[in-house]
Amino acid sequence: MxxxxxxxxxxxxxxxxxxxxxxxxxxxxxxxxxxxxxxxxxxxxxxxxxxxxxxxxxxxxxxxxxxxxxxxxxxxxxxxxxxxxxxxxxxxxxxxxxxxxxxxxxxxxxxxxxxxxxxxxxxxxxxxxxxxxxxxxxxxxxxxxxxxxxCTHKTSNPDMLSTAIPPMKRRSTVSHSLERNGWFLRVIFTIGSTMRLIWNTIVDMLLLAATVLFLKDTKTPMKGNANVRRNPRRFYHRTISLDDIKLIKNAMNMVRFDLCS
CATH class of the missing domain: 3.30.559.10 (Chloramphenicol acetyltransferase-like domain)
Structure with missing residues (x-):
């Protein structure tokens, strides 16, 4: 048991x-x-x-x-x-x-x-x-x-972690204003959330079906062939500049390029 x-x-x-x-x-x-x-x-x-x-x-x-x-x-x-x-x-x-x-x-x-x-x-x-x-x-x-x-501690203070992940704040599914304004707003909120869920599900299913039937990844110089997953992996450690990243972006004809800090 x-x-x-x-x-x-x-x-x-x-x-x-x-x-x-x-x-x-x-x-x-x-x-x-x-x-x-x-x-x-x-x-x-x-x-x-x-x-x-x-x-x-x-x-x-x-x-x-x-x-x-x-x-x-x-x-x-x-x-x-x-x-x-x-x-x-x-x-x-x-x-x-x-x-x-x-x-x-x-x-x-x-x-x-x-x-x-x-x-x-x-x-x-x-x-x-x-x-x-x-x-x-x-x-x-x-x-x-x-x-x-x-498993990581400061040598100056063994009882203290060297760093910490900030705690996540929980989000309530229903706002306090909805709770105060009664059942009518709660019903509207529930219907809206349900409709949005149904719409997003339909869109995802259509995109999945289109991908299976005819949508293909854009061909770029970095795209491998069909058997690329079977090739042995090779790791390289390199320090590169943003100019190199921009060169890759231009070679791949990327319309949008974002950097996350």
């Missing part, structure tokens, strides 16, 4: 991410100003990983449920041996090659679908690099950031 209560079915989106045709993973690369001490990382994970249910659960045999499990963090923190001869002149190419090879190695489905790779290799931007890999069915980037923040 206890195991049944701890098991949780996968959401429809998580099932999509688990399908063999997609099988997406998140990869986060973090550069640090000092060398990484693996013992510190292990200790932080032991105290925080159980606060995040997805990072302390594994898939059932049929891939339909999340099952709570004991997490041996030593199995998830990997510190590979780095041969100085492989680094040569720069460590950035070594890191890029390592991450590229990592994308070709599937996660072990017999345990929680995440791991951390510690590369104490000096690059042009950092003294060491941490690579966090997790399956997309565990959640989005915010889930990884939440775990990272929980």
């Amino acid at each position: 206890k195991n049944e209560e701890e098991d949780e079915p996968l959401s429809p989106l998580a099932r999509v991410f688990q399908s063999p045709a997609i099988d997406l993973c998140n990869i986060v690369v973090v550069g640090l100003k000092t060398k990484i001490n693996p013992d510190v990382v292990l200790d932080a994970l032991k105290h925080n990983v159980y606060k995040h249910p997805r990072f302390s659960s594994k898939l059932s045999e049929n891939g339909a449920k999340w099952i709570k499990t004991e997490v041996n963090v030593e199995d998830h923190v990997i510190v590979p041996y780095v041969d100085p001869a492989e680094i040569c002149e720069g460590g950035q190419s070594f890191v890029d090659d390592y991450i590229s090879r990592l994308t070709m190695i599937p996660l072990d489905r017999s345990r929680p679908l995440w791991d951390i790779h510690i590369l104490n290799v000096k690059t042009s931007d950092a003294e060491a690099v941490g690579v966090i890999r997790s399956h997309h069915s565990l959640g989005d980037g915010m889930s990884i950031i939440s775990l990272m923040l929980a």
Whole structure:
């Protein structure tokens, strides 16, 4: 009975991410100003990983449920041996090659679908690099950031997190003015919301049908062929200027170009 209560079915989106045709993973690369001490990382994970249910659960045999499990963090923190001869002149190419090879190695489905790779290799931007890999069915980037923040503390004040995510303010579905003005405005508000939902649903269904039947992506110099998903992935770390971004925009004939700060 206890195991049944701890098991949780996968959401429809998580099932999509688990399908063999997609099988997406998140990869986060973090550069640090000092060398990484693996013992510190292990200790932080032991105290925080159980606060995040997805990072302390594994898939059932049929891939339909999340099952709570004991997490041996030593199995998830990997510190590979780095041969100085492989680094040569720069460590950035070594890191890029390592991450590229990592994308070709599937996660072990017999345990929680995440791991951390510690590369104490000096690059042009950092003294060491941490690579966090997790399956997309565990959640989005915010889930990884939440775990990272929980494992990060200020050295001057160990009891205080180095940073914090501002709390989200809940929005009430019905405004206070509607509550004061009685049932008539509430009915109008409900009808308007329902009609907007129906209209948006119809538009989305028509766009989906049109995409399946005849709509195609605009051809640009950056668009790959039909089998591009089967090609091996290659990671590159580069610092580029806005002029380079504008060059790409002009080459792709983009009508609108926004930058989000």
